[in-house]
Amino acid sequence: MTTTHEISADCKACGSCVEICPNRILQKDAAGKVFFRPDRLWMCFRCGQCMSICPSRAVMIPGLSYETDFYPQPALDERAFDAFETLAANRRAGRSFQDRPVPRELLEKLVEVIALAPPSFPPVKTELTVVADPALMHRSLGLMIDLYDNLVKKMANPVARFFIRRQAGRETFITLNNHVIPLLKERLPDLKSGKEDTLTRRAPAMILFHSDRQSENYRTDIAIAMTYAILAAPALGLAGTIIDLIPPAVEKSPALRALFQIPAGSEVVGAVILGFPKRRFLRGIRRPLKSVTWL
Ligand SMILES: Cc1cc2nc3c(=O)[nH]c(=O)nc-3n(C[C@H](O)[C@H](O)[C@H](O)COP(=O)(O)O)c2cc1C
Known part of the structure; x- marks a missing residue:
């Protein structure tokens, strides 16, 4: 890992990084050699696209390592859209759960997928509290x-x-x-x-999404992270439902903040309850968008 932006001697000058950089920080000089423009370095927000695209692993960004921060980009084939559509069509809000805990391995898988959600500006500001204990x-x-x-x-x-x-x-x-x-x-x-639980729906597990209040754009980032969670949950046999009444309660209650170990200075923005659904829906529902304008 380097401490400065660098192009190593392995660079084949293919120009991929020059093309991909969203802020045109990389350029080729008159001799065709790729370099980081010193006057634009301040614009690098370490999205890592230059490193993701370099065939010879020659581009180096401070704080990012080819060994630990990147994985081979999975290939998509013609079944990918169908698979995604199946996931999206399967997702329903679950409010009735089997009386059994969610195994940690499944929650860990969900956390891995949530971590793939795009941040508006790296590094990721979203923090999770995973409540796996029904008690x-x-x-x-x-x-x-x-x-x-x-x-x-x-x-x-x-x-x-x-x-x-x-x-x-x-x-x-x-x-x-x-x-x-x-x-x-x-x-x-x-x-x-105790007759009915219309708040946490007797869910055995929950993920709280929070962020330091000083961080940028964190509420949008969390909305996207929660979307990943509720889309992925059915693929693990789980139902995941966003519950809007939980975050304000945690925000307002020092006892809840302590119970969930929410860091001081963090805002709890979202809550997704999770569990194995008691029943399977037999049909999805079509909800036309309010409008679609084609231009
Ligand atoms: C941002 C957001 C907040 C939601 N908050 C709640 C909630 O507080 N309680 C609840 O039971 N469902 C909540 N839901 C679930 C929606 O009510 C549900 O998605 C909607 O009724 C459509 O049903 P479906 O998800 O089964 O298609 C929320 C969903 C979203 C996207």
Whole structure:
């Protein structure tokens, strides 16, 4: 691994790296020799495409190593689209799970696939907390119920409402008032009595997606990472469902943050519950896009 941008003597001057660099940092000189333009080096965000494309492993970027950071690009054949479409068509939101834990090997496979999601700017800022212990899931449910019970009570108090509105901002407050609170009021009695779990859905496992609040574009990165997770889950026999009510609960509850060991300064952006589905769907559903404009 080098500490500076370098082109080794193995370079065959094929020009692939020059063509692929998104910021035109590589160039050929008058003699056809490839070099890094010193005036553009600051634009290198270490996407690694130059190293991925070099047939002679001659391009070197600080912090990236051919040995440890790259793998042979898998070849795609004519079945690849069908395989992807099958995955996409298979994915459904699972809310009813078998009463058995998800083996760690499967969660590890899922984590590997999530790590393939593209970051807006390398290095990857997404951090995961993988909850594989059903007992921990159950304990967290109790804390979520307490938190939401408290929120519903506060929203009924005009002074507390005023402060919640000021803290949450207009848009979030409208969502809270129009959707979240009515839904919670309906669900809380059964949640509290243990009759029904409409929060974590008695899922045996969950992945929390979080990032340091100072990092760039992390919410979009996490949305994409969660998409990889829910698409890949069915291929492992699992159902994975994004649950929007979990991240704000973890955000607001110091007890939940401690339980899940969320680093201080990190925002929990997403939660995907996971488990073996109790039932198999017999049919998918077609949902036409709101519009498709061809130009
Ligand atoms: C961003 C996002 C947030 C979601 N949040 C929840 C949630 O809080 N609770 C839930 O039960 N399902 C949640 N879902 C699942 C959707 O409700 C579900 O995908 C949708 O109803 C379509 O059903 P299908 O996934 O089976 O096709 C969420 C899905 C997405 C993409």
